[in-house]
Amino acid sequence: MPTIVVDVMPKAELLDPQGKAVSGALTRLGVAGFSDVRIGKRFELTVDQADDATLDAARRIADEILSNSVIEDVVNIEVVE
Amino acid sequence: MPTIVVDVMPKAELLDPQGKAVSGALTRLGVAGFSDVRIGKRFELTVDQADDATLDAARRIADEILSNSVIEDVVNIEVVE
Numbered sequence: 185m186p187t188i189v190v191d192v193m194p195k196a197e198l199l200d201p202q203g204k205a206v207s208g209a210l211t212r213l214g215v216a217g218f219s220d221v222r223i224g225k226r227f228e229l230t231v232d233q234a235d236d237a238t239l240d241a242a243r244r245i246a247d248e249i250l251s252n253s254v255i256e257d258v259v260n261i262e263v264v265e
Numbered sequence: 266m267p268t269i270v271v272d273v274m275p276k277a278e279l280l281d282p283q284g285k286a287v288s289g290a291l292t293r294l295g296v297a298g299f300s301d302v303r304i305g306k307r308f309e310l311t312v313d314q315a316d317d318a319t320l321d322a323a324r325r326i327a328d329e330i331l332s333n334s335v336i337e338d339v340v341n342i343e344v345v346e
Contacts (some may be wrong), residue, residue, distance in 0.1 A: 193307065210326065218323075221311070225304060227302040228274065230301035233302070249287070
């Protein structure tokens, strides 16, 4: 059955404390070249069929249920066979 | 600056209670066609340059720091300009 992936990230202007924590850990571990880390959510929705109606429903679900529009942005919705 | 995206999902054989909760909510809200929901993490790593060395480091970081290999799989690592 096809899968629709929805990616949700914290809004760019918001502080991401978890991301900062990981970023700090990378620095302490001596890993260079990584200037920032941001952490969001990845949803894998198993669907009966990946038609337009289902994709529209996935967009609506992404905006209304899977993300909080005050602090998050839906950055990606794609069908993954 | 380029960004490397790392996607981490719970191992397929593990129960995903959060995913089940969202899946149940979709059913209660009358949204049809979505048989399963799984929730993982999406990391956006801002890097100085997206060369091979940095990509190798990102793979190592993904396996050792960003995911718990006992319960999670790194399902995707890609450069996003």
